[in-house]
Amino acid sequence: MTLVKFNSDRKNNGSFLPGINDVFDSIFNDTFFNDRMATRVPAANISESEDHYHVELAAPGLKKEDFKISLDRNMLNISVEQQHENKDAQKNYSKREFSYNSFVRSFTLPDSANYENIEASYNDGVLSIDIAKREEAKMVRRQIEIK
Structure with missing residues (x-):
């Protein structure tokens, strides 16, 4: 029933x-x-500027030491593995939505990405990763003259 x-x-x-x-x-x-x-993984924003690709991961409550970022060929892997602290065991949660014990997010990078120039920072609960583009992949903008 x-x-x-x-x-x-x-x-x-x-x-x-x-x-x-x-x-x-x-x-x-x-x-x-x-x-x-x-889903038990943080939400991601992916954007592109003229000379970089940008990945943002919303992961509040973590420390930058919790993240492991690796590159395997053209696959960018972001993982977290956290151990529960004793203070969480003492709380009696009726609902818990923002606890990440462990997760892995993987992103396939385009061929135009410069794998040697990747930078990451973690501020205010957001992990930001900037991936530079290769010189030949940068957007070329110019005015075309009409004859």
């Missing part, structure tokens, strides 16, 4: 079958379901 929570306060305006939205809401908004679907 499956228990389904219904929200009687909400109106089913224009719904073909009254109550059907409540069924889907109860399935997809249930914490049991969401906790198992939630």
Whole structure:
């Protein structure tokens, strides 16, 4: 038997079958379901400027010593492996969403990346990695004259 929570306060305006939205809401908004679907890796932003590729990883609560960044051919690997401290064991969490015990994020770098010139920094919970582009891959901008 499956228990389904219904929200009687909400109106089913224009719904073909009254109550059907409540069924889907109860399935997809249930914490049991969401906790198992939630990814356990930090979110990443990837951008490109004229002479660099930029990778940003949102990983609050960590220290820069927790990160291990490696390059294997054209694969950039970012990993963290943390040991739980005793103070966390004393707390009785009812929900815990921002705890990273360990994770690995891997990014394939393009051929235009300069693998010899990669820099990383960790500030305010964000790991920033700047990957320089090779000279021949940098964007060339110029004005084209019309004849």
